[in-house]
Amino acid sequence: NAGVTQTPKFQVLKTGQSMTLQCAQDMNHNSMYWYRQDPGMGLRLIYYSASEGTTDKGEVPNGYNVSRLNKREFSLRLESAAPSQTSVYFCASTQQGAGNTIYFGEGSWLTVV
Amino acid sequence: AQSVTQLGSHVSVSEGALVLLRCNYSSSVPPYLFWYVQYPNQGLQLLLKYTTGATLVKGINGFEAEFKKSETSFHLTKPSAHMSDAAEYFCAVGRGSGGSNYKLTFGKGTLLTVNP
Numbered sequence: 046n047a048g049v050t051q052t053p054k055f056q057v058l059k060t061g062q063s064m065t066l067q068c069a070q071d072m073n074h075n076s077m078y079w080y081r082q083d084p085g086m087g088l089r090l091i092y093y094s095a096s097e098g099t100t101d102k103g104e105v106p107n108g109y110n111v112s113r114l115n116k117r118e119f120s121l122r123l124e125s126a127a128p129s130q131t132s133v134y135f136c137a138s139t140q141q142g143a144g145n146t147i148y149f150g151e152g153s154w155l156t157v158v
Numbered sequence: 159a160q161s162v163t164q165l166g167s168h169v170s171v172s173e174g175a176l177v178l179l180r181c182n183y184s185s186s187v188p189p190y191l192f193w194y195v196q197y198p199n200q201g202l203q204l205l206l207k208y209t210t211g212a213t214l215v216k217g218i219n220g221f222e223a224e225f226k227k228s229e230t231s232f233h234l235t236k237p238s239a240h241m242s243d244a245a246e247y248f249c250a251v252g253r254g255s256g257g258s259n260y261k262l263t264f265g266k267g268t269l270l271t272v273n274p
Contacts, residue, residue: 087266144190144209149201
């Protein structure tokens with residue numbers, strides 16, 4: 046049982062390059078999330094998808110786009126990477142419903158130079 | 159709007175000592191409260207959560223937390239620290255009514271150091 050799987054785990058980009066972070070969950074969850082983690086800032090929500098076919102902005106969506114490809118997969122795209130997007134990115138998922146546990150992937154370390 | 163404040167970005171204890179990590183929240187509705195732990199270079203793992211019912215919640219690895227509505231607090235405790243408890247701990251409040259808008263808002267984290 047893999048849970049939430051993210052790829053790649055590490056990536057270095059040059060300013061202006063684009064890339065996509067992939068996320069897949071095998072728990073048949075409805076809702077999926079992308080968070081970023083920065084030192085001293087905790088985790089901040091970038092985008093989320095309550096169910097297949099829907100996406101919504103979180104707290105820090107600027108510079109990102111997302112795609113809910115199907116129920117299992119939720120990708121995060123950086124169209125033109127900036128040094129401010131250097132961060133650790135976490136994908137997460139949960140079964141829809143208030144109070145349910147949100148499960149996290151292992152993280153993707155992204156450096157933009 | 160919900161928010162979470164973790165008091166102390168860094169807490170240091172001796173092995174065998176009491177662990178107390180503080181979390182205060184603000185919420186306009188009854189909150190769902192969570193503690194997650196993050197070990198170095200790993201994702202977040204759920205320690206415990208409060209949704210409804212008993213206000214003292216027990217979690218994994220000997221941790222527990224008490225929901226105190228009057229104090230808007232959800233502090234995390236463990237009677238006796240172990241070296242393996244060294245990690246970063248995040249308090250979070252679940253917001254949204256369920257359905258289409260459920261998500262977590264996190265505190266900034268508390269790094270726990272355990273000294274031998």
